[in-house]
Amino acid sequence: MIEFPLYEALFFAAGALTLGILMLVRGGSWMIDAAVYIARHFGIPPLIIGFTIVAFGTSLPELVVSVNANLTGLPGIAIGNVVGSNIANMLLVIGMTAFVATIVIEKSPELRRDLGVMLLATFAFMGLMVTDHLTRVAGMGLVIVLVSYTFWQYWTATHDEHGGDDYVRFRSLPYSFIFLIAGLLLIVLGAEFLVRGAKLSAEIIGVPDAVIGLTVIALGTSLPELTTCLIAVAKKQHGIVIGNIIGSNVFNILMIVGFSTLAKSIPSTMLAPQLLSTDIWVLGGISVIFATLLLFAKRLGRLTGMLFLCAYLGYIISVYILGLSSPQG
Numbered sequence: 213m214i215e216f217p218l219y220e221a222l223f224f225a226a227g228a229l230t231l232g233i234l235m236l237v238r239g240g241s242w243m244i245d246a247a248v249y250i251a252r253h254f255g256i257p258p259l260i261i262g263f264t265i266v267a268f269g270t271s272l273p274e275l276v277v278s279v280n281a282n283l284t285g286l287p288g289i290a291i292g293n294v295v296g297s298n299i300a301n302m303l304l305v306i307g308m309t310a311f312v313a314t315i316v317i318e319k320s321p322e323l324r325r326d327l328g329v330m331l332l333a334t335f336a337f338m339g340l341m342v343t344d345h346l347t348r349v350a351g352m353g354l355v356i357v358l359v360s361y362t363f364w365q366y367w368t369a370t371h372d373e374h375g376g377d378d379y380v381r382f383r384s385l386p387y388s389f390i391f392l393i394a395g396l397l398l399i400v401l402g403a404e405f406l407v408r409g410a411k412l413s414a415e416i417i418g419v420p421d422a423v424i425g426l427t428v429i430a431l432g433t434s435l436p437e438l439t440t441c442l443i444a445v446a447k448k449q450h451g452i453v454i455g456n457i458i459g460s461n462v463f464n465i466l467m468i469v470g471f472s473t474l475a476k477s478i479p480s481t482m483l484a485p486q487l488l489s490t491d492i493w494v495l496g497g498i499s500v501i502f503a504t505l506l507l508f509a510k511r512l513g514r515l516t517g518m519l520f521l522c523a524y525l526g527y528i529i530s531v532y533i534l535g536l537s538s539p540q541g
Contacts, residue, residue: 221416228409232402233432236273239398241436243272245393253385271463273433276399278472281407281425287478288487289410291341292425295470295491298461299332299426299527300434302502307520309441311455312511316450317506326458327503330363333465334499337428338492340469344480352471358466406432422484423535426491428530454506461499486534494527 241280247268274522281289295415309315317323340350417423444452472478480488507511 221412224535225409225412226414229413229432230409232409233403233435235398235402235405236433237435239273239395239402241395242391243245243294243395243399244420246395249388250385250392253388253391261393268463268467270300271460271467272396273399273402273436274464275468275471276455277406277429277433277476278468280290280404281410281421282472282476282478284411286407286411286421286425287424287482288420288422288484289407289429290481290485291346291469291478292422292491293338293429294464295487295495296426296430298464299491299495299498300430300466301437301457301460302498303524303527304431304511304518305434305438305441306384306453306457306502307517307524309445309517311514311517311521312442313445314514315445315453315510315512317454317511318451323454323458323506325456327506330458330461331499331503333357333462334496337465337469338496341480341483341488341492346469346473346478346480348474350505351470351477354470355474358470372517380406381424387416417432419532419535420484420486422487422491423531426487449464453531454482458489484535485533491531491532497498498523 220405274293277291278290282288306315340346349513406530408428410429411421413428414424417431424515440455440456444450505516507515
């Protein structure tokens with residue numbers, strides 16, 4: 213299947229993956245900064261900026277990668293990317309952030325509401341996979357729910373009194389539009405490099421494409437969330453940390469799975485068996501644990517962060533063990 217020497221294949225695969233991840237991270241950063249500035253310029257409330265624009269921005273790399281992968285015949289990467297990214301958000305991103313600095317959990321009706329939406333979206337996603345209903349109709353339903361929920365968020369934000377934030381990086385509107393377009397272009401190009409590198413990596417290692425989606429791509433596309441959370445916790449903006457993860461998980465499922473299946477239906481027969489037998493159940497279990505901690509704990513400290521990081525490392529090792537034991541043709 214690989215038509216040139218192994219060392220050259222490894223070089224090109226590593227180069228494509230690295231370049232793709234760097235372009236996604238830089239493009240995502242530019243796009244988020246520009247989008248927040250533009251939104252604030254036109255008077256959009258800070259709450260809606262945090263939950264929708266920042267969450268959308270940090271999820272955009274996953275969206276472009278997944279749609280691109282599905283259209284090029286790699287549905288395992290498309291779905292594995294969503295499952296892996298959500299797991300990485302909760303275990304790796306929250307784990308690393310809590311290990312660096314204690315995350316104070318601010319109890320509020322909005323937190324309970326958004327956690328409920330996250331769990332419902334996760335369980336709906338699991339149900340669609342188990343029943344083999346990742347179709348265009350299901351995709352349309354997920355997108356409709358996403359749009360409805362976004363408008364709901366906007367309506368509630370306009371009726372709340374929240375202070376502003378200092379998340380502004382631009383001095384003029386024209387510059388922000390330039391960086392917005394440049395960021396989007398970098399994301400598109402980075403996604404193309406990442407998918408090509410992932411496909412070649414799967415062929416070299418001899419594992420299903422879903423394994424690459426669950427690990428390398430999921431980690432790479434979760435870097436914007438990690439960067440955002442580390443910056444937020446350093447500024448003691450604990451609400452942004454939690455809101456970013458919950459919002460990103462919701463957007464990953466409703467937006468990415470929605471648009472990916474709208475572009476092309478994904479039969480379960482085209483997915484690696486471990487996605488259905490193991491990974492989605494891991495996602496469901498971790499989501500419940502994560503939601504329970506946020507509802508009942510007052511803070512997430514270094515010990516919790518270390519446990520989350522160890523759990524993520526164990527999960528990644530198990531993914532490769534399962535992938536190598538049942539390679540996909």
